[in-house]
Amino acid sequence: xxxxxxxxxxxxxxxxxxxxxxxxxxxxxxxxxxxxxxxxxxxxxxxxxxxxxxxxxxxxxxxxxxxxxxxxxxxxxxxxxxxxxxxxxxxxxxxxxxxxxxxxxxxxxxxxxxxxxxxxxxxxxxxxxxxxxxxxxxxxxxxxxxxxxxxxxxxxxxx
Ligand SMILES: CC(C)(COP(=O)(O)OP(=O)(O)OC[C@H]1O[C@@H](n2cnc3c(N)ncnc32)[C@H](O)[C@@H]1OP(=O)(O)O)[C@@H](O)C(=O)NCCC(=O)NCCS
Numbered sequence: 001x002x003x004x005x006x007x008x009x010x011x012x013x014x015x016x017x018x019x020x021x022x023x024x025x026x027x028x029x030x031x032x033x034x035x036x037x038x039x040x041x042x043x044x045x046x047x048x049x050x051x052x053x054x055x056x057x058x059x060x061x062x063x064x065x066x067x068x069x070x071x072x073x074x075x076x077x078x079x080x081x082x083x084x085x086x087x088x089x090x091x092x093x094x095x096x097x098x099x100x101x102x103x104x105x106x107x108x109x110x111x112x113x114x115x116x117x118x119x120x121x122x123x124x125x126x127x128x129x130x131x132x133x134x135x136x137x138x139x140x141x142x143x144x145x146x147x148x149x150x151x152x153x154x155x156x157x158x159x
Contacts, residue, residue, distance in 0.1 A: 002063075003148055004060045005060065006059065007058070007059050007064070007091075007092055007095060008057070008058050008059070008143065009055055009056070009057055009058075009095055009096060009099040010055065010058065010142065011040065011054070011055055011056075011101065012051045012052075012054035012056045012057060012130065013051065013054075014020065016051070016054075016056055016066075017046035017047070017049050017051065017062055017071055018042070018046045019062075019063040020049055020054065020056070020063065020066050021040070021042045021043070021045040021046035021049060021128060022065065023065075023066065023084055024036070024040060024045060024082060025033070025038070025040035025042050025045070026084070026085065027082045027085075028040050030127050031144075031151050032117070032119070032120075032124050032148075033117065033123065034082065034120075035115075035117075035142060037144065037145050039067050039074055043111050050068065050070065053068055053069050053070055053071060053077075054067065054068045055067050055096060055099050055100055055103060056068075056086075057083070057092050057096050063084075064083065064084045064087045064092060065081070065082065065083040065084060065087060065093065066081065066082055066094045066096070067079065067080070067096040067097060067099070067100045067118055068080045068081065069100050069103065069104055069107075069109075071107070071109070075108075075109060075111065076109060076110065076111040076113050076156075077104050077107070077109045077111070077112050077113070078112075078113055078114065079097075079100065079113070079114040080114070081093065081096060081097065081100075083096070085144065088122065089122070093122075093126045094126065094129065094130075095127060097127075097130050098130070100112075101130060101157070101159065104159055105159050109159060110157060110158065111156055111157065111158050112132070112157045112158055112159065113154070113155070113156045113157075114127065114132070114154075114155050114156075115138070115152045115153070115154055115155075116152065116155060117150055117151070117152055117153075118126045118137065118143070118150070118151040118152065118153050119150075120143055123152040124155075127140065127155050127157075130157065131157050132155040132156060132157045133155065133156060133157070134153050134154070135154045135155060136146075136153070136154045137151055137152070137153055138151060138152045138153075138154065139151050139152070
């Protein structure tokens with residue numbers, strides 16, 4: 001279910017850079033869902049963000065989610081996404097991913113790929129809902145700052 005206020009998906013713009021980097025830094029601070037861990041250099045991340053490969057979810061003027069499809073040059077795109085914590089579980093991730101799949105098809109990509117931590121139930125549920133299948137498991141792939149070694153699942157969707 002979407003939030004009460006209307007949520008729009010649109011291509012990212014230059015003035016989204018700081019909000020995008022800020023949201024990314026907040027996700028990193030949660031320590032459990034994305035590979036990057038703090039500290040995030042928000043200004044550097046904002047400056048290097050690939051805006052033309054990003055869609056944002058906005059309500060009013062606020063960016064509440066984003067999805068990035070990195071074009072590989074080999075026909076597949078690598079997906080990364082974040083929904084602001086207070087907006088999760090309300091369908092924002094679903095509308096973002098649906099829009100990204102459509103965008104990827106329009107770009108002529110033949111496949112979307114991603115890696116997700118094996119414990120990331122919300123992420124895995126979202127990707128499965130859109131037909132992504134598990135293609136493998138990278139065992140103890142990520143060494144975290146706390147010393148733990150985390151598995152990641154590779155998932156893919158043929159377009
Ligand atoms: C993963 C993430 C993008 C999902 O976005 P979202 O807006 O919460 O997703 P939605 O509300 O559209 O939910 C999608 C599906 O996942 C399911 N889901 C959501 N949260 C869940 C949870 N914690 N456990 C199990 N399933 C869950 C929902 O039931 C929904 O399925 P349904 O429509 O059939 O009910 C969001 O949780 C997030 O930003 N997490 C932190 C960053 C992250 O993990 N990024 C992905 C890294 S690979």
